[in-house]
Amino acid sequence: MSEDSIISLSNVNKWFGDFQVLQDVNLEVKRKERIVVCGPSGSGKSTMIRCINRLEEHQEGTIIVDGIELTGNLKNIDSVRREVGMVFQQFNLFPHLSVKENITLAPIWVKRMPKAEAEELAMQQLEIVKIPEQANKYPGQLSGGQQQRVAIARSLAMKPNIMLFDEPTSALDPEMIKEVLDVMVELAEAGMTMIVVTHEMGFAKTVANRMVFMDEGRIVEEAAPEKFFNNPESDRTKLFLSQILNH
Amino acid sequence: MNLENQFNTRKPPVATTGLIGWLRINLFSSWFNTAVTLLVLYFLYQIIPWFLDWSILSADFTHNYKGEKIIDRTFCSRVANPEEYHGACWSIIIVRFYQFIYGFYPVDQVWRANLTYFLLAVALIPLLVENLPYRRHLIKFTIVFPIIAFVLLYGGFGFEIVPTNKWGGLLVTLVLGVFGIALAFPLGIILALGRRSKLPVISMVCTLFIEFIRGVPLITLLFFGMVMLPLFLPEGINMDGLVRVLVAVTLFQAAYMAEVIRGGLQAIPQGQFEAAQSVGLSYWQMNRKIILPQAIRITIPSIVNTSIGLFKDTTLVIIIGLLDLLGIGRGALSDATWMGLSNEVYVFVAIVFFIFTFSMSRYSLYLEKKLKTGINMGAD
Ligand SMILES: Nc1ncnc2c1ncn2[C@@H]1O[C@H](COP(=O)(O)OP(=O)(O)OP(=O)(O)O)[C@@H](O)[C@H]1O
Numbered sequence: 001m002s003e004d005s006i007i008s009l010s011n012v013n014k015w016f017g018d019f020q021v022l023q024d025v026n027l028e029v030k031r032k033e034r035i036v037v038c039g040p041s042g043s044g045k046s047t048m049i050r051c052i053n054r055l056e057e058h059q060e061g062t063i064i065v066d067g068i069e070l071t072g073n074l075k076n077i078d079s080v081r082r083e084v085g086m087v088f089q090q091f092n093l094f095p096h097l098s099v100k101e102n103i104t105l106a107p108i109w110v111k112r113m114p115k116a117e118a119e120e121l122a123m124q125q126l127e128i129v130k131i132p133e134q135a136n137k138y139p140g141q142l143s144g145g146q147q148q149r150v151a152i153a154r155s156l157a158m159k160p161n162i163m164l165f166d167e168p169t170s171a172l173d174p175e176m177i178k179e180v181l182d183v184m185v186e187l188a189e190a191g192m193t194m195i196v197v198t199h200e201m202g203f204a205k206t207v208a209n210r211m212v213f214m215d216e217g218r219i220v221e222e223a224a225p226e227k228f229f230n231n232p233e234s235d236r237t238k239l240f241l242s243q244i245l246n247h
Numbered sequence: 248m249n250l251e252n253q254f255n256t257r258k259p260p261v262a263t264t265g266l267i268g269w270l271r272i273n274l275f276s277s278w279f280n281t282a283v284t285l286l287v288l289y290f291l292y293q294i295i296p297w298f299l300d301w302s303i304l305s306a307d308f309t310h311n312y313k314g315e316k317i318i319d320r321t322f323c324s325r326v327a328n329p330e331e332y333h334g335a336c337w338s339i340i341i342v343r344f345y346q347f348i349y350g351f352y353p354v355d356q357v358w359r360a361n362l363t364y365f366l367l368a369v370a371l372i373p374l375l376v377e378n379l380p381y382r383r384h385l386i387k388f389t390i391v392f393p394i395i396a397f398v399l400l401y402g403g404f405g406f407e408i409v410p411t412n413k414w415g416g417l418l419v420t421l422v423l424g425v426f427g428i429a430l431a432f433p434l435g436i437i438l439a440l441g442r443r444s445k446l447p448v449i450s451m452v453c454t455l456f457i458e459f460i461r462g463v464p465l466i467t468l469l470f471f472g473m474v475m476l477p478l479f480l481p482e483g484i485n486m487d488g489l490v491r492v493l494v495a496v497t498l499f500q501a502a503y504m505a506e507v508i509r510g511g512l513q514a515i516p517q518g519q520f521e522a523a524q525s526v527g528l529s530y531w532q533m534n535r536k537i538i539l540p541q542a543i544r545i546t547i548p549s550i551v552n553t554s555i556g557l558f559k560d561t562t563l564v565i566i567i568g569l570l571d572l573l574g575i576g577r578g579a580l581s582d583a584t585w586m587g588l589s590n591e592v593y594v595f596v597a598i599v600f601f602i603f604t605f606s607m608s609r610y611s612l613y614l615e616k617k618l619k620t621g622i623n624m625g626a627d
Pocket residue numbers: 016021039040041042043044045046047048
């Protein structure tokens with residue numbers, strides 16, 4: 001692994017039963033780098049990024065996050081999860097807690113932050129995602145776009161160094177996609193290290209430092225956005241891009 | 248169209264709201280419903296006046312129709328003069344009221360039992376009333392109440408010891424019911440989590456335990472508690488009879504509670520677990536703060552249902568010689584001075600049980616209503 005990598009996957013293999021989801025995946029991510037991952041459905045994109053915060057366990061190879069190797073060691077897993085925030089396609093807000101409680105929960109319980117301080121922090125995060133006025137509502141009372149922004153605020157409240165996004169806008173109505181992407185663009189501009197699985201190619205072109213294309217559990221192509229979109233090497237990438245850009 | 252009509256919404260048709268509307272919709276919506284309604288009304292018409300007459304209007308309480316104080320069954324109006332009198336003779340309950348409520352608890356110590364009853368009511372308040380000042384502190388009292396209650400009732404710490412074989416009646420029924428439910432709840436949660444554990448040993452032990460207990464009738468467990476449990480204890484340790492029964496009742500209830508809660512856990516979407524883990528919560532924090540509150544919420548009706556079942560099943564302890572409310576009643580009936588008054592005794596016991604179980608079921612409805620908003624809010 002190179003010196004300044006914050007995330008490093010080398011020769012990662014993973015199986016679900018007999019089915020190999022990840023095949024010799026190698027990926028280096030530098031600090032403040034923004035990676036966009038795309039590829040057909042079932043190609044292992046979610047599985048790969050979920051291995052990075054150990055929501056999935058890889059069976060072979062090494063994954064090192066900010067100098068901590070992910071093994072069965074629970075302490076390591078805890079430390080990595082403090083470094084890494086994750087945003088899901090389905091938001092996964094806690095429905096029985098208010099927006100503010102969703103955000104303060106982890107700072108209070110994981111970081112032992114005093115309640116008042118955590119609430120102040122929550123309000124700051126809600127400012128960042130531009131919905132401070134929703135602090136006392138419950139998730140079910142918010143629109144999808146607002147829920148996803150709360151989910152982003154919830155992750156940010158733990159002050160992660162890395163943010164993982166797994167198709168954050170796929171479950172949203174078209175008019176709400178932009179409000180979420182805007183927040184993510186600002187986050188990128190503020191220097192967050194991000195890995196984003198998305199098919200929003202407009203977002204990818206403006207934000208990504210590097211595109212990663214996956215197919216059948218392998219990383220097929222890795223390139224800067226200009227090269228990736230204008231002059232891809234692999235035929236599979238070309239096929240995928242033609243499908244996704246034409247519809 | 249005139250202007251007023253545009254702004255004034257019309258009233259609904261008369262017959263769909265109000266009393267008449269309600270009657271129409273609920274009782275007379277079809278010829279079949281109408282027939283059932285009439286049948287039930289006829290039945291009630293027959294039963295209610297008869298029951299009121301038997302239980303109150305023609306009943307004896309402390310004195311019979313001649314104005315004599317009733318001291319045994321022969322004084323009851325319906326025994327003394329069966330031609331003319333047929334009402335209930337509640338004297339059996341009144342004379343033995345102390346036994347029904349406290350069993351054979353010593354009279355000079357009965358204030359302890361009374362205080363326990365009172366504290367039980369206090370412990371229930373924070374569960375019943377939501378917007379209470381200092382509710383969080385009162386809840387703490389509710390949690391430690393079982394310990395306080397046991398010390399008060401049993402003794403020690405300067406109190407005279409009242410062995411549990413002196414306890415009886417409602418006291419035993421409530422001790423078994425309240426302790427059984429209160430202890431089984433956390434144990435059931437642990438078992439439910441254990442059964443879902445990723446560690447095969449833990450999951451297997453919990454599954455075996457739950458399935459074994461569920462496969463065995465409560466009676467068997469009660470005998471097990473009475474006869475076998477002492478054999479497992481080390482030499483010299485003598486476990487109290489009531490405690491042994493309580494252990495059996497708690498284990499029984501915990502197994503059922505575990506399955507109910509496990510059902511709730513299964514209904515929680517995987518994403519909740521993943522979100523909780525990804526913000527760094529530990530296994531216990533995740534369960535305590537995210538998973539269990541939601542799982543328990545959706546299983547409240549079933550939790551209360553099994554609790555009501557247990558409360559009624561505690562009457563089985565009569566078989567191993569404990570005198571709960573029903574046991575005291577049967578004791579009274581086997582006494583020659585009161586023989587033949589079984590209707591009075593069983594009606595009284597039934598009413599007492601009904602009051603408790605009905606309250607529990609109302610409480611569950613109240614909780615459901617209160618939490619319904621919360622669940623709806625959770626819908627995506
Ligand atoms: N828990 C699991 N058990 C078994 N197979 C799984 C599991 N999770 C994912 N898979 C399979 O692994 C493959 C990769 O899944 P993954 O979710 O990583 O794909 P993806 O690239 O994110 O696809 P999508 O674009 O549809 O989200 C799929 O074939 C999927 O069916």
